[in-house]
Amino acid sequence: MADISVIVPVYNSERYLEKTLNSILKQSFRDFELILVDDGSADLSGEICDKYAEKDKRIVVIHKKNGGICSARNAGMEIAKGQYIAFCDNDDLYLDGLLEDNYYLADKYDADVVRFSRRRTDSLNGKVIAVRETKGFQTGYIPSSKFEKFYEQINNAGEGVWAGLYKREFLEKYNIKFNENMKYGYEDLYFMIQIYMHQPSIVLNSKVYYHWIMRYDHSTSAKINxxxxxxxxxxxxxxxxxxxxxxxxxxxxxxxxxxxxxxxxxxxxxxxxxxxxxxxxxxxxxxxxxxxxxxxxxxxxxxxxxxxxxxxxxxxxxxxxxxxxxxxxxxxxxxxxxxxxxx
Structure with missing residues (x-):
């Protein structure tokens, strides 16, 4: 059993996918499995996943009919074998030490959740228009019994699921999954609320480890859904x-x-x-x-x-x-x- 299962939902991301995968595979922490869920991609994303799996035995590939990011993440969670589960979107980047440093904290405190900071880069037509980092929470261990007392710190750590490690046993015990009815946003927020409803023990790590790249020309729809x-x-x-x-x-x-x-x-x-x-x-x-x-x-x-x-x-x-x-x-x-x- 691997220490960590990293789940990456993949959909039509051939332009960015290899850079994302390389950022995960070059992590100093080695005892992880990488689950790539090809969610019915119409471009070369599925082939890229298979190519990487041929080179690295830690990689597992699922090819499935398109069902959305929640469906893809749930499919990865169903086969995950790691003690902890981590997530990465198919066009974002892991920064150095993400797995090693945060698994150390998870293992040290036997925590249900570890939350860390992220950097967000907003870009439009390939040009960077803003760079921001998560701020407003302090590093420290919060036992389950102190959840309410330190809720503000926990809430300030944000809602992106990729900025954390989650004990698989905890998720399975409470049947915590992504809501597949949510197709156009807020699925991360829903997932985190379900976790917090069950009073987890949490380690907060204010250091930045994840690079979220918001490409407005790629992500923003001209229509309201x-x-x-x-x-x-x-x-x-x-x-x-x-x-x-x-x-x-x-x-x-x-x-x-x-x-x-x-x-x-x-x-x-x-x-x-x-x-x-x-x-x-x-x-x-x-x-x-x-x-x-x-x-x-x-x-x-x-x-x-x-x-x-x-x-x-x-x-x-x-x-x-x-x-x-x-x-x-x-x-x-x-x-x-x-x-x-x-x-």
Whole structure:
């Protein structure tokens, strides 16, 4: 049995795949299996997977009918034999020491989860337009019994599943899998919430080990997909259940306000001007649809907003207050800003 199973869902990534695989195979840590799940690629990605498997006995290849990234990851998890499971997307990069350093921490503390930092590079037409790194959490071990106390640190570690190691026994015990109904985003968030619902022991490692490359020309759709909004609504309901389970709905309500305001901004940006062909009314209708999620049933009154400003700042509290009072057009103008255009 390998110490780690690294799962890579592969779909039409012939331009980037070899660089990704090389970044994993050159890791100083050697006791791992690499599971490549070819999810019905129409380009040469499947052949590249087979070529690499012929050269390295640690590589296992699955060829399957296209079912989406969640289906591909689940297929890899079904055959994984490692003590811990790790993930990598087919166009991202592992940085030096990712497996060795984080497996050391996982083994030292017998942790259910290890979370580490990532670097994000945004590119458009091959040009880098922004580089950011995960910030806002400290390195340390958090036993299961202290999950609620240190939840803010845990939450600040982000939601990308590739920025972590996960004990396979823990995932199997609680039947934690990816939601295959989520086709256009938020599948990572859902997966992490399911893990946190079962109070794992966690090691946080603030060092950067993963390079996430966001290629807007490759990843951004010109159309809005309702599944994206539906998936986010499911995740918010699950996350509210998480808050209630650990009795954080009052003790950490400021975090919930920050969460909601951030998601409101995400949705408004999602229907922004770059979505060609949409009339303004259609954009506002998507925002209104998002507002039907039951987590917004509570109306944030003015006195609530004033109380939360001290902990969240004017922005987060103000956004939630305006959203709960159906000021969708005002929020759209404020958040889109100079990019606002009347279609």
């Amino acid at each position: 309702k599944n994206n909004i539906d998936s986010l609504m499911v995740c918010l309901l699950e996350k509210w259940n998480l808050y209630k389970k650990y009795r954080m709905e009052e003790t950490k309500k400021y975090l919930w306000i920050k969460e909601l305001s951030a998601r409101i901004c995400q949705v408004i940006k999602y229907v922004g001007p770059e979505k060609a062909g949409l009339k303004l009314k259609e954009r506002i209708d998507v925002i209104k649809y998002f507002a039907t999620c039951s987590v917004f049933d509570e109306r944030f009154r003015f006195n609530t907003m004033l109380k939360m400003i001290k902990q969240t700042g004017v922005g987060s509290a103000g956004i939630c207050w305006m959203f709960s009072h159906r000021l969708y057009f005002v929020l759209y103008c404020l958040i889109i800003g100079k990019n606002f255009r009347m279609y």
